[in-house]
Every structure is written in structure tokens, then in C-alpha cells.
Amino acid sequence: MLKAFGDGEESSYSSVILEGKANFNVWASTMKEHLTTAELNKFVTHGKIEDNEQGKAQANKSMLISTIPPRELEKIIHCTSAKEILGISMSAYRAKTAKVKLELMGELNQIRCSTTEEVTDAVNNILTTKRSWSQHG
Numbered sequence: 540m541l542k543a544f545g546d547g548e549e550s551s552y553s554s555v556i557l558e559g560k561a562n563f564n565v566w567a568s569t570m571k572e573h574l575t576t577a578e579l580n581k582f583v584t585h586g587k588i589e590d591n592e593q594g595k596a597q598a599n600k601s602m603l604i605s606t607i608p609p610r611e612l613e614k615i616i617h618c619t620s621a622k623e624i625l626g627i628s629m630s631a632y633r634a635k636t637a638k639v640k641l642e643l644m645g646e647l648n649q650i651r652c653s654t655t656e657e658v659t660d661a662v663n664n665i666l667t668t669k670r671s672w673s674q675h676g
Contacts, residue, residue, distance in 0.1 A: 557607050560639070563632035570603060570625075577602075582621045600624065643668050 554573060557566040574580040579599040582588065588596045599621040607615065607628075614631065618624045646668050652658045 554606050557611060557628065557632075559611075560632045563628070566606065567625075567629070567633075570606065573602065574599060574621075579621075583625050584622070588620070596620065639671070643671055 555562060555566045555569045557563065571580065574583060577598075579595060579602070582592075582596045582599040600618070603621050603624045604612070604615070607624075615624045615627050618627065647665065650661045650664055652661045
């Protein structure tokens with residue numbers, strides 16, 4: 540359960556734990572919604588933080604860190620802001636997701652059939668590729 544502090548009020552949210560490229564898009568969308576609801580999204584999109592907003596900025600950073608598993612914390616432990624955390628996560632997982640999608644599109648374009656058995660194999664390959672596609676957003 541996440542706790543966010545926006546405008547002096549505490550809110551709790553259920554969230555998704557980042558598991559790498561397999562659920563990056565779901566994690567990023569969920570985080571965006573939580574941060575928007577708590578009115579903390581500006582700390583991810585803007586680098587400048589006013590002195591009177593340090594508490595909210597820290598709450599934002601804490602919210603993001605709480606959704607990252609311990610094995611991934613080493614990548615972001617040095618970050619000083621939520622914007623840095625999100626940037627590192629995006630560069631680590633979004634690019635890989637796009638590359639995997641391109642590879643899957645190539646696999647789909649390679650499927651050719653001329654016999655009934657090949658059609659059955661092709662359908663199975665398409666379903667496998669579809670499952671892989673779904674896992675990558």
C-alpha cells in the first residue's frame with residue numbers, strides 16, 4: 540500500500556511493483572495516475588523544486604522507490620529526485636520494450652504457410668508471439 544501526501548492530506552493507493560521490462564508500461568501508467576491523483580506529478584516532469592515543496596518532492600520520490608524491488612534499487616539509489624528515478628527506469632526498460640516489439644514484428648512478418656500442418660504451426664507461433672507482445676506492453 541502506497542501512502543502519498545498531497546496538499547497536507549494523506550492518501551493510500553494500491554500499486555504495481557516494477558518487475559522490469561515485462562510490466563514497465565503498466566508500472567509507468569499506474570505511477571502516473573497515482574502521482575496525478577496526489578498532485579505530485581510535477582516533481583517528475585519538472586526538475587526545479589521550490590523550497591516550500593521539498594516535503595512533497597520527497598513524498599513523490601518515496602512513492603516511486605516503494606514500487607521498485609530491492610534487486611533493482613541499486614540502479615536508482617543515487618537519485619536525488621523522482622524525475623531522475625523515472626528517467627533511469629525509462630531508459631532501462633522502455634528502450635528494451637521497443638526493441639522486443641520490433642523483433643516480434645519481424646517474427647510475425649516471417650510466417651509463411653503452404654500446407655495444413657504449416658498453418659497449424661503458424662497459428663501456434665502467432666499465439667506465442669501475441670503472448671510475448673502482451674507482456675511487453
